[in-house]
Amino acid sequence: xxxxxxxxxxxxxxxxxxxxxxxxxxxxxxxxxxxxxxxxxxxxxxxxxxxxxxxxxxxxxxxxxxxxxxxxxxxxxxxxxxxxxxxxxxxxxxxxxxxxxxxxxxxxxxxxxxxxxxxxxxxxxxxxxxxxxxxxxxxxxxxxxxxxxxxxxxxxxxxxxxxxxxxxxxxxxxxxxxxxxxxxxxxxxxxxxxxxxxxxxxxxxxxxxxxxxxxxxxxxxxxxxxxxxxxxxxxxxxxxxxxxxxxxxxxxxxxxxxxxxxxxxxxxxxxxxxxxxxxxxxxxxxxxxxxxxxxxxxxxxxxxxxxxxxxxxxxxxxxxxxxxxxxxxxxxxxxxxxxxxxxxxxxxxxxxxxxxxxxxxxxxxxxxxxxxxxxxxxxxxxxxxxxxxxxxxxxxxxxxxxxxxxxxxxxxxxxxxxxxxxxxxxxxxxxxxxxxxxxxxxxxxxxxxxxxxxxxxxxxxxxxx
Amino acid sequence: xxxxxxxxxxxxxxxxxxxxxxxxxxxxxxxxxxxxxxxxxxxxxxxxxxxxxxxxxxxxxxxxxxxxxxxxxxxxxxxxxxxxxxxxxxxxxxxxxxxxxxxxxxxxxxxxxxxxxxxxxxxxxxxxxxxxxxxxxxxxxxxxxxxxxxxxxxxxxxxxxxxxxxxxxxxxxxxxxxxxxxxxxxxxxxxxxxxxxxxxxxxxxxxxxxxxxxxxxxxxxxxxxxxxxxxxxxxxxxxxxxxxxxxxxxxxxxxxxxxxxxxxxxxxxxxxxxxxxxxxxxxxxxxxxxxxxxxxxxxxxxxxxxxxxxxxxxxxxxxxxxxxxxxxxxxxxxxxxxxxxxxxxx
Numbered sequence: 046x047x048x049x050x051x052x053x054x055x056x057x058x059x060x061x062x063x064x065x066x067x068x069x070x071x072x073x074x075x076x077x078x079x080x081x082x083x084x085x086x087x088x089x090x091x092x093x094x095x096x097x098x099x100x101x102x103x104x105x106x107x108x109x110x111x112x113x114x115x116x117x118x119x120x121x122x123x124x125x126x127x128x129x130x131x132x133x134x135x136x137x138x139x140x141x142x143x144x145x146x147x148x149x150x151x152x153x154x155x156x157x158x159x160x161x162x163x164x165x166x167x168x169x170x171x172x173x174x175x176x177x178x179x180x181x182x183x184x185x186x187x188x189x190x191x192x193x194x195x196x197x198x199x200x201x202x203x204x205x206x207x208x209x210x211x212x213x214x215x216x217x218x219x220x221x222x223x224x225x226x227x228x229x230x231x232x233x234x235x236x237x238x239x240x241x242x243x244x245x246x247x248x249x250x251x252x253x254x255x256x257x258x259x260x261x262x263x264x265x266x267x268x269x270x271x272x273x274x275x276x277x278x279x280x281x282x283x284x285x286x287x288x289x290x291x292x293x294x295x296x297x298x299x300x301x302x303x304x305x306x307x308x309x310x311x312x313x314x315x316x317x318x319x320x321x322x323x324x325x326x327x328x329x330x331x332x333x334x335x336x337x338x339x340x341x342x343x344x345x346x347x348x349x350x351x352x353x354x355x356x357x358x359x360x361x362x363x364x365x366x367x368x369x370x371x372x373x374x375x376x377x378x379x380x381x382x383x384x385x386x387x388x389x390x391x392x393x394x395x396x397x398x399x400x401x402x403x404x405x406x407x408x409x410x411x412x413x414x415x416x417x418x419x420x421x422x423x424x425x426x427x428x429x430x431x432x433x434x435x436x437x438x439x440x441x442x443x444x445x446x447x448x449x450x451x452x453x454x455x456x457x458x459x460x461x462x463x464x465x466x467x468x469x470x471x472x473x474x475x476x477x478x479x480x481x482x483x484x485x486x487x488x489x490x491x492x493x494x495x496x497x498x499x500x501x502x503x504x505x506x507x508x509x510x
Numbered sequence: 511x512x513x514x515x516x517x518x519x520x521x522x523x524x525x526x527x528x529x530x531x532x533x534x535x536x537x538x539x540x541x542x543x544x545x546x547x548x549x550x551x552x553x554x555x556x557x558x559x560x561x562x563x564x565x566x567x568x569x570x571x572x573x574x575x576x577x578x579x580x581x582x583x584x585x586x587x588x589x590x591x592x593x594x595x596x597x598x599x600x601x602x603x604x605x606x607x608x609x610x611x612x613x614x615x616x617x618x619x620x621x622x623x624x625x626x627x628x629x630x631x632x633x634x635x636x637x638x639x640x641x642x643x644x645x646x647x648x649x650x651x652x653x654x655x656x657x658x659x660x661x662x663x664x665x666x667x668x669x670x671x672x673x674x675x676x677x678x679x680x681x682x683x684x685x686x687x688x689x690x691x692x693x694x695x696x697x698x699x700x701x702x703x704x705x706x707x708x709x710x711x712x713x714x715x716x717x718x719x720x721x722x723x724x725x726x727x728x729x730x731x732x733x734x735x736x737x738x739x740x741x742x743x744x745x746x747x748x749x750x751x752x753x754x755x756x757x758x759x760x761x762x763x764x765x766x767x768x769x770x771x772x773x774x775x776x777x778x779x780x781x782x783x784x785x786x787x788x789x790x791x792x793x794x795x796x797x798x799x800x801x802x803x804x805x806x807x808x809x810x811x812x813x814x815x816x817x818x819x820x821x822x823x824x825x826x827x828x829x830x831x832x833x834x835x836x837x838x839x840x841x842x843x844x845x846x847x848x849x850x851x852x853x854x855x856x
Contacts, residue, residue, distance in 0.1 A: 114833040118830075119830055120825060127622045127826075129602065130600060143835045170602065
């Protein structure tokens with residue numbers, strides 16, 4: 046049964062989601078940092094501009110620097126976000142010439158600002174301030190000391206701008222993800238088009254159409270189409286086999302039935318009870334053969350259509366072999382042959398198998414040997430272990446089978462080129478089938494000077510725990 | 511019906527922060543004449559019977575000092591000295607007002623949603639009718655300077671204006687005047703040459719005009735002068751035709767206001783339609799809101815005077831006016847220019 050494990054779209058969506066959350070977290074962290082940097086840069090440049098404007102307003106009056114704080118500087122400091130503003134001008138000794146708030150500038154920062162313009166964050170009474178300090182060389186007639194200019198403002202505008210920029214970054218990211226999802230869906234529709242065509246073709250196919258698919262597919266689907274083609278060709282072969290088997294079976298049944306018909310017709314023309322008796326016993330034999338043939342056909346068909354439902358069990362081949370040979374030796378059919386058993390190993394020989402099928406296998410092997418060897422032939426069954434394998438064999442010293450027909454022996458209705466027996470030609474086919482079911486191998490070997498050996502190599506069962 | 515009761519209870523509960531029936535006190539320190547603003551205060555008390563308003567009328571510099579010095583601090587601070595108010599905001603002495611009214615208030619009349627300009631008062635010249643008998647009364651700043659130069663005999667000792675050292679608003683006006691043109695200093699020289707009397711507030715100038723001590727006043731608060739002129743027909747108010755400065759009374763809620771809810775109610779009332787309607791109809795303070803109709807509205811003033819109204823901006827730039835060095839330098843120049851003619855005569 047086919048199991049539906051989600052759709053491809055769902056798989057891709059999950060994949061996209063994982064990508065978005067993983068990569069997205071990193072991207073958004075980076076976006077936040079860069080938004081922050083951008084906001085800082087924008088507002089810091091305002092601080093720098095304000096400081097320059099203040100510097101422009103520093104003039105010496107005698108020995109004292111005077112700052113006429115320009116209105117523009119304050120407006121630049123406040124920015125459009127209406128920040129609270131701070132400014133102070135320090136003389137060379139760090140004394141405040143002018144200021145508007147009591148924000149402390151540490152000595153270390155003053156020293157740093159003496160060499161290069163600096164920016165500092167500070168907190169004053171719970172309010173965050175951004176300060177900028179720079180030194181300004183101002184030459185008076187009496188004193189040429191530099192003055193230091195510090196400006197600053199609160200950071201609300203930076204925070205708001207950061208959030209604005211970050212929100213825009215998030216929007217862009219979300220839009221990109223949505224676009225990617227849409228594009229992915231579209232791409233999937235395009236990519237899955239050959240798949241839909243294939244499905245359509247398979248659905249439209251006639252039930253008995255076993256021709257290979259004739260369809261243009263992309264490379265990724267080639268293997269699947271090839272597998273389908275292989276499946277079709279195997280089904281075609283199997284169907285052909287079935288048809289041939291049915292035809293053969295009908296043919297095989299037709300011959301004995303025709304025999305029965307002609308015997309009974311001949312007998313009916315006579316009024317002699319002796320003729321009737323003879324005919325009747327012929328009919329009896331024929332019916333027995335036909336019934337056996339039908340039984341074997343049934344057995345083969347059963348084997349072929351057997352589902353794997355039957356449980357395999359550990360089976361001791363020694364016991365099975367012994368029982369089968371004993372049973373066969375008592376049959377009337379075996380009285381004119383020397384049916385025997387080679388010495389069996391002492392320890393049990395366990396394989397995983399189905400008892401009835403293995404019994405059938407042995408029965409067919411023995412039956413075959415009895416049928417295709419002349420009376421008085423020796424038939425010996427034996428069993429030995431060979432590494433991981435258990436080898437079951439049956440020897441006879443009959444006429445053997447010619448090399449060129451040996452490989453056909455396993456096909457149904459094949460009698461090894463012999464027309465002199467009442468065998469159905471199904472025995473080895475059944476054996477082969479059972480061998481395959483047990484994952485064993487069948488080997489047919491020639492014996493010298495004449496005769497045949499058939500070996501079945503079973504896999505040894507795992508030790509019982 | 512039940513809902514109305516619940517709402518009424520909630521409203522009562524929100525006003526009465528003290529559990530008993532006692533009214534919430536509210537202290538307002540203001541540089542705004544009680545007499546002028548009385549209708550507005552009455553309307554507020556009527557709208558908020560649960561608040562006991564304590565309105566203290568002082569000078570601009572006194573109000574500014576109390577922002578820091580008063581203990582307990584006032585709830586609401588009102589003053590026309592915009593640079594001083596802005597300086598206190600910048601020092602963090604205000605708290606934000608985030609009501610709907612505050613958010614809808616025009617951007618040019620507020621800063622940081624902490625301080626709000628709620629009036630729109632033009633700065634005017636005023637003269638006695640006697641002046642018109644001797645000369646063409648001044649309509650512009652240039653007219654004024656020409657009169658001071660040419661009619662010095664008549665005007666000697668009869669001109670008055672703000673004292674920049676005693677009045678915050680006066681100092682602010684001169685600073686703003688000086689921003690526009692350097693010819694302002696010629697005007698100061700001319701004022702000095704005419705032995706101009708420097709007064710600490712508009713009321714003193716108006717009294718002098720009515721008492722015939724002064725004939726001409728420069729840079730008076732239009733709101734006071736217009737009311738005065740209605741009761742004293744001998745005084746004529748002239749809105750300068752070249753440019754007229756406009757000051758706004760600004761109010762903010764003190765950071766440490768002991769009664770913040772009452773303070774918010776008061777500020778919201780100042781900004782509300784009701785409050786502004788009283789301003790426009792019953793006081794000469796001129797409503798800022800454009801959706802108010804009355805004799806005293808910014809809109810009506812604009813229609814009459816045209817585009818020549820120059821409000822002192824409510825932004826960080828006015829902080830420069832209170833910078834000590836800048837103030838010292840400005841005052842030094844003022845003294846120099848004011849005394850210049852006397853130096854010359856010696």
